[in-house]
Amino acid sequence: MEDRDPGMILTVTANPALDVSYRVDRLRPGHTHRIGAVFERAGGKGFNVSRVLHDQGIPTRALGPVGGILGDSLRADLLDAGLPHDLLPVAAATRMTIAVVADEATMFNEPGGPLSALDWSRLQDLVGSYLPRTEVLVCSGSLPLDAPDSSYADFVSLAAAHGVPTVVDVGGAPLRAAAEAGVAIVKPNAEELAAAVGEGDPLTGARQLHSLGAGAVVVSLGPDGLLAVTADGEWRATLPQPVVGNPTGAGDAAVAALADGLRRDLPWPDRLRLAVTWAGAAVAAPVAGSVDPDVLTELHDQVTITAL
Numbered sequence: 097m098e099d100r101d102p103g104m105i106l107t108v109t110a111n112p113a114l115d116v117s118y119r120v121d122r123l124r125p126g127h128t129h130r131i132g133a134v135f136e137r138a139g140g141k142g143f144n145v146s147r148v149l150h151d152q153g154i155p156t157r158a159l160g161p162v163g164g165i166l167g168d169s170l171r172a173d174l175l176d177a178g179l180p181h182d183l184l185p186v187a188a189a190t191r192m193t194i195a196v197v198a199d200e201a202t203m204f205n206e207p208g209g210p211l212s213a214l215d216w217s218r219l220q221d222l223v224g225s226y227l228p229r230t231e232v233l234v235c236s237g238s239l240p241l242d243a244p245d246s247s248y249a250d251f252v253s254l255a256a257a258h259g260v261p262t263v264v265d266v267g268g269a270p271l272r273a274a275a276e277a278g279v280a281i282v283k284p285n286a287e288e289l290a291a292a293v294g295e296g297d298p299l300t301g302a303r304q305l306h307s308l309g310a311g312a313v314v315v316s317l318g319p320d321g322l323l324a325v326t327a328d329g330e331w332r333a334t335l336p337q338p339v340v341g342n343p344t345g346a347g348d349a350a351v352a353a354l355a356d357g358l359r360r361d362l363p364w365p366d367r368l369r370l371a372v373t374w375a376g377a378a379v380a381a382p383v384a385g386s387v388d389p390d391v392l393t394e395l396h397d398q399v400t401i402t403a404l
Contacts (some may be wrong), residue, residue: 101198115139141237149386164189
């Protein structure tokens with residue numbers, strides 16, 4: 097391993113996938129389809145976060161467990177992209193997600209094979225080996241089949257032992273466990289937040305999750321922007337009108353911005369402005385894990401920050 101990367105943001109994708117997109121003229125159940133184009137990419141929220149950071153010139157490294165033939169495909173794609181990474185070979189085969197795109201995308205997501213206790217331990221060791229050279233840890237995306245709810249919370253505790261704050265993007269019980277472990281920032285969407293605290297109102301739910309121990313709760317509201325509950329205050333961050341395009345990677349771009357804002361210790365309104373700007377520019381980009389540079393410049397001054 098090389099010397100310390102100043103300001104490096106380390107990302108963990110616990111349940112990677114090979115993302116495959118098929119483009120067809122029309123989706124007709126029960127019929128044979130001729131595929132017009134096929135697009136394959138190393139998929140997973142943490143990888144998307146690192147792609148955005150890397151494109152913005154921010155030091156990052158992506159970690160994750162991979163296995164089988166599809167694992168080799170993920171590794172080759174990250175090498176082609178020039179994205180710094182360290183993929184852990186494991187026994188469980190890497191899963192696939194398939195998007196059939198006609199007028200809209202129809203998704204088919206495999207669950208991902210379970211990681212053995214030994215492979216979980218090896219993944220924790222790999223993360224721990226990079227923490228002395230890390231400013232912020234990001235744990236993002238779904239967990240593999242049968243993974244304990246405490247999986248990301250364990251990474252939060254491991255990072256805290258090295259003085260490294262963590263950003264977590266997950267839903268349900270693992271989100272609640274991360275909050276209780278004292279995570280610096282969580283970034284659920286409204287549905288993921290409700291699954292964690294049993295509360296349908298995002299502001300009330302965010303306050304509940306914050307009271308459990310999360311340093312800050314930033315809720316993605318889709319085209320309605322972001323809602324933040326922090327120790328420094330509560331805010332809404334919005335654009336005057338939604339960006340039209342592909343929203344798939346918007347949340348990952350927001351996480352990348354929040355991690356960078358945490359790394360630079362920006363005031364919360366500035367972090368939220370950055371997150372909404374990057375998320376909007378991601379919607380305008382053709383694939384998840386990238387942002388449209390022209391839209392990035394255009395949106396920055398359009399974000400409205402409202403104290404609650």
